[in-house]
Amino acid sequence: MTATAPTTTGLRFERWLYDNYDDVTDESLGVVRILYAGVFLLFMQPEFTWIDSFTDSFFFPPIGPFLVLPGFPPGTFFVLVEVVLSVSLVAVLVGWRTGWASLVATLTMLIGFGFTYSFGKIDHTIFMVLAPTLLAAAGWGRRWSLDERAGRVGPGPAARWPLVVLMVLLGWMFFSAGVQKVAEGWLDPTVQSTRGHHFNHLVKGDDALLAVRMAELDNRVLYELMDIGTVVLECAGLVAIVSRRWFRNFLAVVAIFHLSILAILNIPFWGNLIPYLAFFPVSVAPRLSRWLDTAAARFPVAGGGVLVAVAGTVAAIVMLAVGPPGTAMLDAIGIDGEILVTRSILVIGAGLGVWWLVRELGSSLGRRVSPA
Amino acid sequence: MAAPAAPTRNPHRPEAVKWLLGGLAVVLPLHLLFAVVVSEPYPAIMFPSFGKSPTTDSAVAPEPRFQVTFADGTTADIGADELLADIPIGRQAVLQKLFPRREPRELTGGGVVISIRRWVNRHLTDNGVFDPDFAGWLDDRVTDLHPGRDPVSLTMTWVDVEIEPSTGDLVSETDRNSYTVDLGGDR
Numbered sequence: 001m002t003a004t005a006p007t008t009t010g011l012r013f014e015r016w017l018y019d020n021y022d023d024v025t026d027e028s029l030g031v032v033r034i035l036y037a038g039v040f041l042l043f044m045q046p047e048f049t050w051i052d053s054f055t056d057s058f059f060f061p062p063i064g065p066f067l068v069l070p071g072f073p074p075g076t077f078f079v080l081v082e083v084v085l086s087v088s089l090v091a092v093l094v095g096w097r098t099g100w101a102s103l104v105a106t107l108t109m110l111i112g113f114g115f116t117y118s119f120g121k122i123d124h125t126i127f128m129v130l131a132p133t134l135l136a137a138a139g140w141g142r143r144w145s146l147d148e149r150a151g152r153v154g155p156g157p158a159a160r161w162p163l164v165v166l167m168v169l170l171g172w173m174f175f176s177a178g179v180q181k182v183a184e185g186w187l188d189p190t191v192q193s194t195r196g197h198h199f200n201h202l203v204k205g206d207d208a209l210l211a212v213r214m215a216e217l218d219n220r221v222l223y224e225l226m227d228i229g230t231v232v233l234e235c236a237g238l239v240a241i242v243s244r245r246w247f248r249n250f251l252a253v254v255a256i257f258h259l260s261i262l263a264i265l266n267i268p269f270w271g272n273l274i275p276y277l278a279f280f281p282v283s284v285a286p287r288l289s290r291w292l293d294t295a296a297a298r299f300p301v302a303g304g305g306v307l308v309a310v311a312g313t314v315a316a317i318v319m320l321a322v323g324p325p326g327t328a329m330l331d332a333i334g335i336d337g338e339i340l341v342t343r344s345i346l347v348i349g350a351g352l353g354v355w356w357l358v359r360e361l362g363s364s365l366g367r368r369v370s371p372a
Numbered sequence: 373m374a375a376p377a378a379p380t381r382n383p384h385r386p387e388a389v390k391w392l393l394g395g396l397a398v399v400l401p402l403h404l405l406f407a408v409v410v411s412e413p414y415p416a417i418m419f420p421s422f423g424k425s426p427t428t429d430s431a432v433a434p435e436p437r438f439q440v441t442f443a444d445g446t447t448a449d450i451g452a453d454e455l456l457a458d459i460p461i462g463r464q465a466v467l468q469k470l471f472p473r474r475e476p477r478e479l480t481g482g483g484v485v486i487s488i489r490r491w492v493n494r495h496l497t498d499n500g501v502f503d504p505d506f507a508g509w510l511d512d513r514v515t516d517l518h519p520g521r522d523p524v525s526l527t528m529t530w531v532d533v534e535i536e537p538s539t540g541d542l543v544s545e546t547d548r549n550s551y552t553v554d555l556g557g558d559r
Contacts, residue, residue: 017393018385050458057506060469062414063406110415117414121465124420159384168396173419176404180421183408196425199537203433204464207540215431215537234419 020167020244021138021160021279027289028282029135030095030143034292036132036274037093041315042326043341044271045089046125048078048112049320054119061118072115079320084108086319087312092132094311095145095296096304097152102136127170131275134169137162138278144292146304163278167241170272174237174254181231192223194230198264206266214264233257244279249360251276255353259346268342273349280356431537434548436467437529440514440555443522450526455513470506471551473530511555523555 056071085108091101109129117123139158141147186193195218202215233253240250255276258269284292300307322328330337403416412418426433438450456463514523529550534543 014385017389047460050460053458055503055505055509057503057509058466058470063411064413064415066414114414116461119459119461119466120469121462122412122414122416123461124418126415126417127419129415157384159386161385161389165389165392165396168393169417172396172400173417176400176407176417177419177421179404180408180418184421184424186424191425193422193425197422199431200426200433202537202540203431203435203533203535212538212540218538 016242017164018159018161021163022157023281024138024160024163024278025281026139026142026158027144027284028280029138029140029278030145030292031282031284032135032274032278033092033095033098033140034144035277036135037089039274039341039345041086041089041093041324043324043337044327045085045319045324046109046112046116047319047323048081048115049075051075051078051115058119060120061114062122064114066114066118072118078112078115081108081112082319083313083316085112086316087308090312090315091308092136092141094299094304094308095141095147096308098141098145098147099136101308102132102141106130106133124173125271127173128271128275130169131166131272131278134162134166135275135278138166140278144296146296146299146301146307149296149299149301150304166275167244167247167279171237171239171241171247171250174234178231178234178237181227181234186227186231189224192220192227194226194264195220195223198223201265201267208266210263211266230257245360248280249357251279252353252356252360255349259350262343262346268339268346270342270345270349273345276349430534430543432532432534434464434473435531435533436464436471437531439527439529440518440523441525441527442518443524448518450514450517454517467528471528471530473548507553507555510553514555525552525554527552 051072052075054072059069059071061067061069085105088101088104088108091097092105106129109125113123113125113129138160139153142153142158145153147153181187181193184193185191198211198214202211236250240246255273258273261267261269318325324337327337327341330340400417403413404418406413407416407418436452438452438455439447440450441447452463452467456466459466510526511523514526515521527550530548532544532546532548534545535541536543
């Protein structure tokens with residue numbers, strides 16, 4: 001009996017699924033891990049203990065698992081959620097039991113945001129919540145981590161299919177937003193939805209950055225083009241997953257798109273930008289690599305759990321007392337830490353997006369003019 | 373003749389991933405359909421639609437306004453952001469749950485879709501304005517904001533505010549509906 005030979009399509013699918021992100025190195029993912037956990041711990045860790053100051057009259061859970069609950073749990077529950085999240089983020093930062101720590105971070109955020117959104121509004125943070133678990137499966141804990149020092153990472157390169165799963169989810173999320181907009185009439189040429197939302201935000205006082213300038217222009221053709229462009233870009237998310245090159249170019253455009261939303265509507269959709277980096281082959285400068293090697297070597301191989309427990313508890317106490325410490329320090333010197341950090345992330349993200357697209361354009365032109 | 377060796381499994385290439393993707397191909401469209409027809413679930417693998425344009429020609433948006441009346445007959449205005457300062461998500465959306473704006477968004481769709489939406493509106497979007505616990509919470513919150521005063525009632529009014537978008541100048545204000553919550557007094 002002979003084995004059935006895989007078809008060309010089958011082989012292509014296998015390559016797409018298993019080899020798609022083979023140019024993303026362990027170092028590259030390690031940088032994303034440190035950035036993600038570091039930025040969250042210092043500046044943007046979500047807080048949930050505020051929920052305790054509200055009664056169950058505010059409990060309007062969306063359809064889903066929270067609907068079966070009679071109301072908000074007691075305040076100690078939210079303290080526990082924040083402590084567990086702080087400890088898990090510290091574990092992710094230093095790469096201790098990274099897979100489990102990332103899963104715990106995802107679950108605690110999923111639960112905390114579930115209660116937050118039970119106040120009647122869902123903010124769409126799901127990608128930044130799911131990212132740690134899938135990026136851990138892709139190997140973001142293999143470099144500059146206690147797991148590496150303790151020999152808990154296997155030999156050879158890690159499987160990168162979790163990046164493909166994350167890519168499919170992200171592409172789908174954008175597509176879902178685009179499809180809903182089509183259903184809501186964003187392509188109706190008689191209605192400029194971007195204009196409507198822009199004006200709505202202006203009335204509510206969101207008049208920073210380019211919001212007023214844009215209103216002064218009040219160019220309906222421009223607004224209509226923005227409606228169409230938004231729908232096309234978001235729907236393209238599902239097309240872009242066909243190849244990693246398309247997806248990277250798509251993400252580069254999306255990073256610029258996020259900045260434009262901030263500039264016009266004052267919506268800081270910042271939380272996805274660091275996980276987006278995981279799809280790119282981030283080359284780590286040798287000097288930074290050596291510095292990270294040296295820093296990681298300082299951590300004890302034995303007693304990593306104790307280190308995480310102590311550092312995590314300190315982080316949790318600080319978090320419960322003043323919130324993310326970096327943001328609290330900026331606030332203390334009169335700078336709105338949240339605005340500064342979110343805007344900085346969006347500006348850097350858009351800058352990297354422009355750089356990537358220029359680089360891609362350059363290499364495309366180079367390929368076209370070079371002799372066969 | 374030796375038996376052919378069993379194919380070795382590559383741990384980096386688990387077949388189960390294909391099943392996972394196949395499952396997602398079924399589940400993701402279904403839950404999007406559910407979100408569009410019924411209501412957005414949580415958790416859900418989707419990004420925001422922002423909804424259809426809330427305004428067409430003019431820059432009009434609803435604004436919630438609160439006025440508290442004290443036992444001595446005086447009143448004070450309280451901003452929504454002040455009242456719900458601790459809530460980090462869209463406060464207007466939260467207030468819409470607690471004090472529904474009359475003329476709620478028209479339910480669209482036909483046949484089964486409109487029936488489902490009506491059912492969801494009736495059964496799952498109950499509002500909390502008449503909840504005694506809510507009145508107690510409001511009483512505590514108003515007293516925090518105005519220590520030493522004795523609040524007896526709080527009136528919440530939805531006002532449609534229209535501005536001139538290029539200048540931000542106020543064009544008009546139109547009261548929609550209002551609610552008065554009895555806070556008891558006699559602290």
